[in-house]
Amino acid sequence: MGVKRPRTQRGERSDRDLYMKFLREMLLIRLFEEKAAQMYGLRKIGGFCHLYIGQEAVAVGSIAAIDLSKDYVVTAYRDHGHALACGMDPKVVMAELFGKVTGCSRGKGGSMHMFDVEKHFLGGNGIVGAQIPVGTGVAFAQKYQGTGGVTLVYFGDGAIHQGAFHEALNMAKIWELPVVYVCENNQWGMGTFWKKVSAVADLYKLGAAYDIPGVQVDGMDVRAVYEATGEAVSRAREGQPVLIEARTYRYKGHSMSDPAKYRTREELEEYKRQDPIGRLKTFMEEEGLLDEETFRSLYDEIQREVEEAVAFAEQSEEPALHTMYEDVYAGEDAIWRS
Amino acid sequence: MARDERVFLMGEEVGEYDGAYKVSRGLLVKYGPKRVIDTPISELGFTGIGIGAAIAGLRPVVEWMTHNFAILAMDQVINNAAKMRHMSGGQLKVPIVFRGPNGPAEYLSSQHSQSLAAFWMHVPGLKVVAPATPYDAKGLLKSAIRDDDPVVMLEAELMYAWEGEVPEEEYLVPIGKADIKRPGKDVSVITYSKPLKVVMEAAKVLEERGVDVEVVDLRSLRPLDTETIFSSVRKTHRAVVVDEAWPMCGPASFVAWAVGKACFDDLDAQVEIVTSEDVPMPYNHTLELAVQSSVEKVVAAVSRVLYLE
């Protein structure tokens, strides 16, 4: 395949609903994450908290291209954005960040381990690259059961060098699994620039070794991501796995404890000028699909939704001590106690 | 590194980032990129490359960002590093150090907060050390680098913030020697790594109740200094082993069995163990504290072996 440019240069009125959905979801992720950062500062949230700010177009554009009644999403620890784009309730996501029993993982998972089986969102994996074979296995089950579904598997530019990626792609190809791999190349794996640790600079080419087509897409452009994923998903449904490399950028440090001193302010500013939300907004305004007032009221509405999520998390109960023994095995407690 | 050209460090973020936990701060500037090497995130790959370099004459120090991620490299460590000397009938040696943070951290849930000591301690051919003080860390690391066998070093993640006396000058802490961190006569509390702090606090609490605790810091899990352990138990007649790993097949359960067997006639009570609860670590802070060994749990175990309750 190769490098993708967005096909539709001009928006059409009929697309307005779709663009509004993009805008709403990207804004929800942005405002939710900004709130999460604030709550982290207040120590309401602890541990590693990897923010997705800057990358919203990738999750939103790609997840919009699938059908979550039969398709699945699997990702790593930078997972708040994918969780919300899959339609998870912001209250339940925030409560998980607060470690409350009302969180999606009953306070046992935290930031890195969001799961919502009903919404077809299967995590939330903290081990770099580990979700790639797991997601491939979900696709295996879909094919086995003949559901017609596909799985989107997300990972970073750092994860692509794990053996897990290479082993999974090989099997996805030989078994013709309905899977789309989305490499979110935000250019940094912690403090390591992707070109320094990759034998090839264009990560989408790494599928070639397994005869898996690769596509590169502008990950700051939600419409481009949507289109590219749509095409990849139709191929995957036919048994052709596809690798998408979305070029994107994270505005924040790797996690809340990383001041990101390894990159320049200019680099960051350059990507902020291509902000996915700003770009879609400008595009919609130019096409006459959005005015400032509509945008403002959307913004306020989402802001309220995020406030409600925080209030819900604040007011929720802590998990009771005995719950530590629960969820380890399917049946009775089989825990060793001396 | 200054002493031996063959020593080099490699791992994720060890160079330009100065170490994810800043353990290698300044080393890149001092020794250059030939000897301080940033790797891709490929634990199995770079660990195996380290092992290959070791059998070909170098002395690698491989940093795992944490032991949680070393699980990906276990095949190389267990099947290659630990066995090459034996499989080759003694022709090969594997002088390599694997090191990085281990054990429970805070608010990190189950994949990022676990003590994996038992996994390494289980394997013949490996040496395993776990310092509990900055002083021991320096001395043990130097011994590990000079050792001709593969040494796994467990550095408790939350201990990086701890402070303590570390002499500038050269000294070594021998591998395989336990250390009495507090002499006492009523009960031996045997531990290693981060739980030492909990144990020392418990000893203070118990002192106020008239109980004189001897604290044995293992420092080395393999080889295990049974001489020091057993002579302490023969003196006090009671033993509690404290560990932050899980109870089944863990360091504490092994040490407790060894004490039970060797000191059977000297013991006035069954040996107790205090370990992590037998569950994956939850994210919620209240739960995660309840899962771990604590001063209260140690005091209770000591009280049981002294029949105080």
Ligand SMILES: Cc1ncc(C[n+]2csc(CCOP(=O)(O)OP(=O)(O)O)c2C)c(N)n1
């Ligand atoms: C196996 C493993 N090794 C190391 C880590 C520590 N770690 C967490 S995230 C990360 C960087 C990953 O970068 P990338 O895959 O590009 O994803 P991004 O964080 O940029 O989304 C590292 C090294 C880990 N979690 N798992």
